[in-house]
Amino acid sequence: MGMKSMTLEEVRDSLIRQEDTIVFSLIERARFPMNSFAYEDVSSFAISGFSTSLLKYFVKEIEATNAKVGRYESPEEHPFFPDDLPNSLIAPRNDSQTYHELQFLHPAAASINVNNHIWDFYLKQLRPLIAAEGDDGNYASSAASDLQCLQALSRRIHYGKFVAEVKFRDAPQDYEPLIRAKDRDALMKLLTFERVEEMVKRRVERKAMVFGQEVCLGTDGDKGDNKGKYKVDPAVVSRLYDEWVMPLTKLVEVEYLLRRLD
Numbered sequence: 001m002g003m004k005s006m007t008l009e010e011v012r013d014s015l016i017r018q019e020d021t022i023v024f025s026l027i028e029r030a031r032f033p034m035n036s037f038a039y040e041d042v043s044s045f046a047i048s049g050f051s052t053s054l055l056k057y058f059v060k061e062i063e064a065t066n067a068k069v070g071r072y073e074s075p076e077e078h079p080f081f082p083d084d085l086p087n088s089l090i091a092p093r094n095d096s097q098t099y100h101e102l103q104f105l106h107p108a109a110a111s112i113n114v115n116n117h118i119w120d121f122y123l124k125q126l127r128p129l130i131a132a133e134g135d136d137g138n139y140a141s142s143a144a145s146d147l148q149c150l151q152a153l154s155r156r157i158h159y160g161k162f163v164a165e166v167k168f169r170d171a172p173q174d175y176e177p178l179i180r181a182k183d184r185d186a187l188m189k190l191l192t193f194e195r196v197e198e199m200v201k202r203r204v205e206r207k208a209m210v211f212g213q214e215v216c217l218g219t220d221g222d223k224g225d226n227k228g229k230y231k232v233d234p235a236v237v238s239r240l241y242d243e244w245v246m247p248l249t250k251l252v253e254v255e256y257l258l259r260r261l262d
């Protein structure tokens, strides 16, 4: 282990960059209405005899292709449907960046995947907050932007593995006794920084305002005042981080730490 080292500042910088991806993918999804048909089980998309939804069928097919080209060999990528994925057709290359990152995490990292939670909150709770009511028939396009959102959220949340590894290496003397005692609550407390979480929420809200505003040329108010009109509600983005993204990142951190001494 330990071929490459990272600082807490570096992993946090990566989380900050990933906010941009998440906000932009939500803006893209907000272009489409709910399009409920894409989420209903229909027999035309049956997988091994069972009806499934257009979205689920689409994601499974894309993930099969991704698996064949080795996407899930990366410790940063997690499939939503890990069962029955085809093997990678690419032999691992010892000199690649991914190889070094693989060495950075404890091998138990591979057993942690919270994508089922991400799938649930995204479809049931977040999607209705960003998409308007209605149906415009663009099912494949809205499913493609759902997948962008899901993957961006998944990458960010599972990055908790890297955050946890860095924190562990910085203070093994603090973490080891709690890991041995399997004390989830104490681990959660030790890895939580309220001040950082407040900053994250304020920053993503601001990003939603900046990235999601209408950009106009000229100041002579041809189209009226666009202030306060955003492509995705900044308050929803802040809530997304508060209720789902950060709690799940911390869940990943705790799960990782609990296995860190195996």
Ligand SMILES: O=C(O)C(=O)C[C@]1(C(=O)O)C=C[C@@H](O)C=C1
Binding pocket: 012, 015, 163, 191, 192, 193, 194, 196, 197, 200, 245, 246, 247, 249, 250, 253
């Ligand atoms: O930055 C950290 O220390 C993290 O663990 C990441 C994160 C987050 O999800 O943004 C989670 C827990 C901390 O309380 C603060 C922020």
